[in-house]
Amino acid sequence: MKIAILGCGVTGLSAARELAQHGIEAVLFDKSRGVGGRMSTRYADAWEFDHGAQYFTVQDSDFQTEIDVAMADGVVSQWNAKALYLKTGALSADTGRPRYVGQPRMNSLPKYWAKNLDIHLGCRVASVTQEKGWTLIFEDGTTQSGFDGVISTLPPAQAEQVLPDNFAKRRAVKSAQMHVCFCLMIGLSVPIDPGWDTLRVKNLPIDWIAMNNAKPGRSKAVGTIVVHSEATWSDENADTDREEVQAVMLKSASALLGLPLENAPHIALHRWLYASSKTSPDIPCLRGSGLVVAGDWCLGGRVQGAWLSGRAAAQAFL
Ligand SMILES: Cc1cc2nc3c(=O)[nH]c(=O)nc-3n(C[C@H](O)[C@H](O)[C@H](O)COP(=O)(O)OP(=O)(O)OC[C@H]3O[C@@H](n4cnc5c(N)ncnc54)[C@H](O)[C@@H]3O)c2cc1C
Numbered sequence: 001m002k003i004a005i006l007g008c009g010v011t012g013l014s015a016a017r018e019l020a021q022h023g024i025e026a027v028l029f030d031k032s033r034g035v036g037g038r039m040s041t042r043y044a045d046a047w048e049f050d051h052g053a054q055y056f057t058v059q060d061s062d063f064q065t066e067i068d069v070a071m072a073d074g075v076v077s078q079w080n081a082k083a084l085y086l087k088t089g090a091l092s093a094d095t096g097r098p099r100y101v102g103q104p105r106m107n108s109l110p111k112y113w114a115k116n117l118d119i120h121l122g123c124r125v126a127s128v129t130q131e132k133g134w135t136l137i138f139e140d141g142t143t144q145s146g147f148d149g150v151i152s153t154l155p156p157a158q159a160e161q162v163l164p165d166n167f168a169k170r171r172a173v174k175s176a177q178m179h180v181c182f183c184l185m186i187g188l189s190v191p192i193d194p195g196w197d198t199l200r201v202k203n204l205p206i207d208w209i210a211m212n213n214a215k216p217g218r219s220k221a222v223g224t225i226v227v228h229s230e231a232t233w234s235d236e237n238a239d240t241d242r243e244e245v246q247a248v249m250l251k252s253a254s255a256l257l258g259l260p261l262e263n264a265p266h267i268a269l270h271r272w273l274y275a276s277s278k279t280s281p282d283i284p285c286l287r288g289s290g291l292v293v294a295g296d297w298c299l300g301g302r303v304q305g306a307w308l309s310g311r312a313a314a315q316a317f318l
Contacts, residue, residue, distance in 0.1 A: 002025045002027065002148055003027070004029065004151070007153035008029075008121070009030075011309050012151070012310060013035065015153065024318075027120070027144070029144075039303060050105060053302075055100060056303035057099060075112040076103060077100070077216040077217060078099065079101045079215050087202040128152070130164060133146050133148060152291070153313070168288045179234060183272065190221075191222065192257070204230065206253060207229070209257070225253070229245070242271070
């Protein structure tokens with residue numbers, strides 16, 4: 001069997017690794033220049049920002065085993081962050097399960113999982129068709145055929161565009177919605193210590209600030225601050241002028257830090273159009289005949305959900 005996997009984020013990599021463990025050939029395709037999808041790192045001069053997933057938590061015992069192996073190999077660390085939560089003017093500890101991060105950067109983990117896989121980058125899939133076998137048609141008009149099955153791990157809106165019209169679970173894909181998120185990246189010449197590493201906030205245009213440089217394995221020579229916008233505000237401002245979005249987020253972050261950030265040596269904004277799940281089918285994957293749709297959004301989002309969904313999609317072929 002030879003299975004085509006669309007997307008090289010955590011879901012796609014998890015599916016490919018599960019297939020490989022059972023001797024099934026997997027060929028992965030991604031439109032981006034690197035692997036990892038939303039578990040990613042942005043490089044800018046002296047600064048590096050984990051501008052997608054900030055950390056991940058583990059509840060599933062099989063996922064824990066996988067993470068333990070990655071920790072033993074030095075590509076994952078537990079992050080004992082000083083984490084605070086600001087709600088209606090009061091600060092409290094932002095408690096929860098242990099937080100894990102890729103080391104030395106978030107994309108170290110997907111890069112580690114990608115080793116020895118057959119990966120084709122810079123390939124944007126335009127459509128998927130079935131005649132004798134399965135064929136992928138790319139944006140540039142080229143094709144790849146001869147697959148016995150296909151796993152899509154694209155966000156739902158993007159999956160919907162490439163799936164064949166007769167895919168049985170099309171309605172479930174269509175009804176899954178995702179929130180937008182803006183990520184503001186601020187580079188400083190030295191790190192700052194506001195008394196916390198992460199601050200979760202309520203009722204503001206932003207809902208998260210992290211001192212990225214405080215994560216294990218990151219350079220302590222410069223300061224790197226990551227700010228995420230709040231989900232509802234992000235959806236409402238998805239098409240607002242970027243300079244305006246940046247100004248609002250900078251103002252909010254400056255006020256929270258008690259530090260003017262407008263003249264920081266590096267400021268950049270990234271828009272994630274499909275960042276986190278708004279509505280989810282809440283099943284590991286959507287199975288059709290020879291075509292399985294997976295992704296973090298099938299299980300409500302997050303890194304662990306992506307890993308579980310990818311494994312379930314692969315198991316559908318075993
Ligand atoms: C701002 C932000 C903060 C987050 N914070 C956390 C967090 O703190 N903790 C946590 O657990 N999770 C967090 N997440 C979620 C986490 O990043 C995701 O759950 C996980 O990375 C999703 O993996 P995935 O493989 O399902 O999807 P993705 O990573 O989105 O992978 C899909 C891949 O498909 C590719 N693709 C799309 N269209 C096409 C096409 N037509 N052809 C070819 N390739 C295509 C994309 O390039 C991408 O690489 C966050 C996400 C964002 C954006």
